[in-house]
Amino acid sequence: MDLALLRTFVTVHRAGSFTRAAALLGLSQPAVTSQIRTLERQLGRPLFLRQARGVTPTTIGDELAHKAAPHLDALVEITESGLDDESSLRTLHLAGPPEFTAERALPALTEPAGDHGQGFALRASFGTAEETLEGLSAGHHDLAISTARPRGALLTATALCDEEHVLVAAPHWAEEIGSVKLNRENAHVLDRVPVVEVHESLPLVSRYWASVFDSRPTASGTVIVPDLRAVLACAAAGAGLAVLPRYLCAAALKRHDVVALHEPAVPPLRTYFLVTRTGTLAMPHIARAHEWLLRAAADWC
Structure with missing residues (x-):
């Protein structure tokens, strides 16, 4: 089977659109459509359901993407890094929300470097x-931090x-509010x-x-x-009032720049997820960053 067809297929699967996949691959949309049709003829099964906006993979399409994508990613890694692993420094592309990435993730990834370097160059966005997961799926990022758990097997x-x-x-x-103890009623x-x-x-x-x-503002x-x-x-x-992560406002609370208006018995929580494309943790620079972030997060909770 032609690897170029598989590469196009995986790109369409990740992008969810022939048009977006064509832009990512530097091909025309008709060329992408033709390659997908060729692959479907070879397999004898449809891989995508065409819709008004984009495409949705069939069950066979999802299965093929889950099996093929990690191997294609590994091949791309080999061709980009060259045969001599020591000849160049690998670049880790990280994406996430601005505050958490700046205040938590980037220090965790740069602090271990010390005098010997961290083993990879770092680029953050x-x-x-939604944007970070879409970029990760399309191959623009290696690692993403997200407050949404991705669906599907490719991530x-x-x-x-x-x-x-x-x-x-x-x-x-x-x-101005006074000493009233806030609850649902007041x-x-x-x-x-x-x-x-x-x-x-x-x-x-x-x-x-x-x-x-239990209400809406x-x-x-x-x-x-x-x-x-900035909030x-x-x-x-x-x-005015704001709802902020405690890690971000802890120093301001200590200085009394702001005060907590309410301290509920069970405070609201939001979970952050560390997301990779399935199979890419086999790449040393991604695995190293993944491990450092998980280790640092043990002290964040």
Whole structure:
């Protein structure tokens, strides 16, 4: 079987679209379509179901991708690194949310280097869970940190750590609310406080309200900024309340720049996953980074 056909097939499977796969491969869409049809004729089975937007793999398509993808990735690794492993430094491409990657992952991957180097060059990019997993599937990244567990067999996820979420605001907002102990019945007292969030949909605040108060927030976002570090800065400046990971706001809480408005018995948690393409942990530089992150995460929880 022609390996070029398998490479095209795996790229389509990961991209979910002939058009996106063509762009990744540097081919025309008709060429990609022709190669997939050729492979389907050779196998005597359909590999994809064509839809209005993109394609969905058949059961046979999923099985073939699961078997072929790790081997194709290994072949690409060999051709990119060359026969002499010592002749060049491998590059690890890491993707994840900006705050967690900057505050947690990157220090964990650079600290072990010491005087002898870490054994790989490092390139990091930031994005949403959807963006990072899509980029990982398409081969743009080697390792991804995501708050969403991926589906399917082409990506393998390992739970990395849980982060605790804290409802915080500047001290003067706590004084305005008073000493009332917040619960489901009186959570409405927070309606008078502006909200600082990362998105108009208020993902962190909504998750906190649903988990702790069994309700939905009624306020809209007053300040929307797509970085939790900026959210913390705005909250400390008095812009309003925010829901933040405890690791990110622990120092600000200690300095009393912000205060916790509520300390529930069971705080909301969010899980981070360390994700690779299935089979790529056989590559030493990816396996090393994976191990370092898991080891560091033991101290994060």
